[in-house]
Amino acid sequence: MDFEFTVNGVRRLISLERKDDRLTIRHGGIALEAEFRVISANAVSVLSGGRSRLLIIARDKDKRHVWLEGRTYIIHSGAEEERLADKGDDRTQKGKSVVTAPMPGKVVKVNVAEKEPVRKNQTLAIVEAMKMENEIKSPLEGFVKKVYVSAGDLVDSEKPLLELEPKS
Amino acid sequence: MFKKILIANRGEIACRIIRACREMGIVSLAVYSEADRASLHVQMADEAALIGAPAAADSYLNMDRIIETAHAFGAEAIHPGYGFLAENPEFARRLEKEGIVFIGPNSRALELVGDKIRARQTMEKAGIPIIPGMKHVARSIDEYIAAARKIGYPVMIKASAGGGGKGMRIVCAEEDLRPALEAGSREARAAFGDESIYLEKCIEDPRHVEFQVLADNHGQIVHLFERECSIQRRHQKIVEETPSQALTPELRRKMGETAKKVVAVSGYNNAGTVEFLLDRNKDFYFLEVNARLQVEHPVTELTTGVDLVRQQIRIAAGEKLTLKQDALTQRGHAIECRIYAEDPANNFLPSSGKILYFQEPRGPGVRHDGGIYSGCEVPIYYDPILAKLIVWAETRDSACARMAAALNDYVILGIKTTIPFLKDVICHPKFREGATTTGFIKNHFENWQEEEGTPEGLSLALAVAALDELAPSPKGNKTAGPKTEVYSPWLTLGQWRIGEKP
Numbered sequence: 001m002d003f004e005f006t007v008n009g010v011r012r013l014i015s016l017e018r019k020d021d022r023l024t025i026r027h028g029g030i031a032l033e034a035e036f037r038v039i040s041a042n043a044v045s046v047l048s049g050g051r052s053r054l055l056i057i058a059r060d061k062d063k064r065h066v067w068l069e070g071r072t073y074i075i076h077s078g079a080e081e082e083r084l085a086d087k088g089d090d091r092t093q094k095g096k097s098v099v100t101a102p103m104p105g106k107v108v109k110v111n112v113a114e115k116e117p118v119r120k121n122q123t124l125a126i127v128e129a130m131k132m133e134n135e136i137k138s139p140l141e142g143f144v145k146k147v148y149v150s151a152g153d154l155v156d157s158e159k160p161l162l163e164l165e166p167k168s
Numbered sequence: 169m170f171k172k173i174l175i176a177n178r179g180e181i182a183c184r185i186i187r188a189c190r191e192m193g194i195v196s197l198a199v200y201s202e203a204d205r206a207s208l209h210v211q212m213a214d215e216a217a218l219i220g221a222p223a224a225a226d227s228y229l230n231m232d233r234i235i236e237t238a239h240a241f242g243a244e245a246i247h248p249g250y251g252f253l254a255e256n257p258e259f260a261r262r263l264e265k266e267g268i269v270f271i272g273p274n275s276r277a278l279e280l281v282g283d284k285i286r287a288r289q290t291m292e293k294a295g296i297p298i299i300p301g302m303k304h305v306a307r308s309i310d311e312y313i314a315a316a317r318k319i320g321y322p323v324m325i326k327a328s329a330g331g332g333g334k335g336m337r338i339v340c341a342e343e344d345l346r347p348a349l350e351a352g353s354r355e356a357r358a359a360f361g362d363e364s365i366y367l368e369k370c371i372e373d374p375r376h377v378e379f380q381v382l383a384d385n386h387g388q389i390v391h392l393f394e395r396e397c398s399i400q401r402r403h404q405k406i407v408e409e410t411p412s413q414a415l416t417p418e419l420r421r422k423m424g425e426t427a428k429k430v431v432a433v434s435g436y437n438n439a440g441t442v443e444f445l446l447d448r449n450k451d452f453y454f455l456e457v458n459a460r461l462q463v464e465h466p467v468t469e470l471t472t473g474v475d476l477v478r479q480q481i482r483i484a485a486g487e488k489l490t491l492k493q494d495a496l497t498q499r500g501h502a503i504e505c506r507i508y509a510e511d512p513a514n515n516f517l518p519s520s521g522k523i524l525y526f527q528e529p530r531g532p533g534v535r536h537d538g539g540i541y542s543g544c545e546v547p548i549y550y551d552p553i554l555a556k557l558i559v560w561a562e563t564r565d566s567a568c569a570r571m572a573a574a575l576n577d578y579v580i581l582g583i584k585t586t587i588p589f590l591k592d593v594i595c596h597p598k599f600r601e602g603a604t605t606t607g608f609i610k611n612h613f614e615n616w617q618e619e620e621g622t623p624e625g626l627s628l629a630l631a632v633a634a635l636d637e638l639a640p641s642p643k644g645n646k647t648a649g650p651k652t653e654v655y656s657p658w659l660t661l662g663q664w665r666i667g668e669k670p
Contacts, residue, residue: 001638003633003637007630012630014627014630014631016631016634023631025627025628025631027623027627027630027631032624032627032628034628036631038635044632044635046628055629055632056525056579057632058524058525058582059636064633065525065581066629066632067581069576069625070575070576070577070578070587071588071618071625073625073629077633077637102517103518103520105518105520105548129518129520130518130520130548130550130551131551132518132552134517154548
């Protein structure tokens, strides 16, 4: 059976073949055989070539967080393009530049107004979370097309703050 | 002894204090903001009271509301933890007037040690070594320029009301002084409501060594040795240990006696920490007094066997110290790592949200002081500290190995944490050598990224994700996300109405 995931923006194709407790995993030209045992809704024990490993998994909508030996893999179902399209994200469209919040927080200040010209790296807004202020810098030289938020607003991660138009 | 204590804090430190209360047979009263109804400290406490909106100013900093709550519930004492109202002399003064015991120092001592310039003057008069520099706030830029010339560059700008690195700046040349003074004073005003700044000699690449002190209300003072907290990021400690690799028994004795003197001349009581900078020549300078229970107090507890929170409560209740300086010893080695909700690979951006899965490391010599659980929300309103991982072992080498293994076993899924960064810090050869100075992170960990995993690890992780996609989720609802992970009787019951026939 074939599966498609995205990890760190890279598309990953994997195929699994099952025979009782044993799985053959084909990924990136390598085949790996291992015995899988589901311990609980969050834990899977894997034995391969005598090596014992425990993987921990948690789900968050279309995202799976998988932990193995101190490392966390964040695995999205499907391909990245689909994921962005599903969320109504149009950042990939040409001629637009939407500046988004890097993390959930509170807008402390919006430093620019619509139609105002901006320099690259100019501070556009300040978003605060956990007592730390984070300056949102302009990724380009141009002008402000639209401001979506105002001081005091609570924003989620990746929520659009403003839209810029690059200097032509 | 008190019958009931109000804990004016949240997170891991509130949980730590609740545990001490429980062991001492004292009723614990938690207070919480609207964002913290489901937080661990509310679950753990014997009693809990809502004190306001999520923003700290409306809840955990709201003195009126906290005092009202203490009266309404009949709490005789308030433990402030660290942060929030812990070092606020006005709060301590108000409690003194209200007849509620503040579990911390008296308000006069708090006021003195909170004013860095006054504290410097007092210490110098008592013959305690201070960092060369100004003992007054200057009235003009010219006065600062003259002072900086006299001290010699590089100089450090500090806020008089200071703490936590706010307003601090290093200036290497005169032309940079004016803008740095302006920025430092602006930052100080924003952080403390007081723009007073002063200049000190900048001690280059020092170690940060602090001494834990306990003073009862009857004039007895003991120190419980040092903690080395040189591993800092933006002047915030992230790894602490004891004993320090830099101290000889003679230097330790001398610094310990100095710390006791600092406490004595300040008229200080209860638990406190005297911070020193130790330079390359092993000369030490008084830095400041932290007038609270420190985040890093567990390393002292593990090596001395003294429960510091219990001591604080006993001292506040008026009991005499039964600890004797000569009987106190350090045994083995302890290290603490602070686990923050921050993304270490992305400029330590705060990372709030839901913790989908949490499993702390366990084993001999491993202690975990936390305020989180599987399914809890990490709110955006407060300090990003989630938990502290503390290990103890016979030697420093074994403690490092134990810490590295424990970090490797530590699972927090759903938000980013500093765990992978800390693992690399603990495993760094310079850390293993004990070559720890305050420049350590800047020198060795600028632009840190997690090392790539193995292809096999990725394949296994993908396979588990695939299996999970196939697995029938509970109630056949695949899209409901984390909700399906936890059985909730409320969700099931939600389909009924009270009084309706089943």
